[in-house]
Amino acid sequence: xxxxxxxxKKKHLVKVVDLDGKIAQSPxxxxxxxxxxxLGSFCRVLLxxxxxxxxxxxxxxxxxxxxxxxxxxxxxxRNMGLGSRLLKDLIRKAALNYDKAVLLxxxxxxxxxxxxxxxxxxxxxxxxxxxxxxxxxxxxxxVMKRLIKGGDxxxxx
Numbered sequence: 651x652x653x654x655x656x657x658x659k660k661k662h663l664v665k666v667v668d669l670d671g672k673i674a675q676s677p678x679x680x681x682x683x684x685x686x687x688x689l690g691s692f693c694r695v696l697l698x699x700x701x702x703x704x705x706x707x708x709x710x711x712x713x714x715x716x717x718x719x720x721x722x723x724x725x726x727x728r729n730m731g732l733g734s735r736l737l738k739d740l741i742r743k744a745a746l747n748y749d750k751a752v753l754l755x756x757x758x759x760x761x762x763x764x765x766x767x768x769x770x771x772x773x774x775x776x777x778x779x780x781x782x783x784x785x786x787x788x789x790x791x792x793v794m795k796r797l798i799k800g801g802d803x804x805x806x807x
Contacts, residue, residue: 652699653696653697653698653699654697655697655739658693658694658706658708663684666695667679669703669704670683670720672724673722673723675782683708686719691709691711692710692711692716692740692743693706693707693708696736703724704724705724707720707740708721709743711749714750716744717752717753718753718754733763733766737766738770738805741770741796745805749798750798751795752795752798754793755793756794757789758777758789758791758792764792767796768794770796771796772795773794774793774794775793775795777792778791
């Protein structure tokens, strides 16, 4: 399968919002995605050979550190290393900009994502209690960070 990571455009938003609504516990709205595009955040999509959106990643630069805001892969395309490809794309972007780190929050119950981040060099900074709130309960967030190294500029996503 041929895949392409490219900049997210407004033309992708309907499909990104639809995908996010299917896979996220707290889906983003169209205005939330649109705001990140308008702010100039690092908004990327993963497209299959037919141009269909199968993944996305949104990150925002804050001074000299990137904050990974959201990332998702279509359920039918999981366990194929695609989340890693999007993560490497962000790490490479940070390295090319000579930024210092990538930060993120992840649900404490999301062991798959936590393991993915650890595999890519992220370490746990601390826990934010009750960070994710739903009508039923609150869930802690694991705050993780990865320092950028010079060799990260050579990462191929």
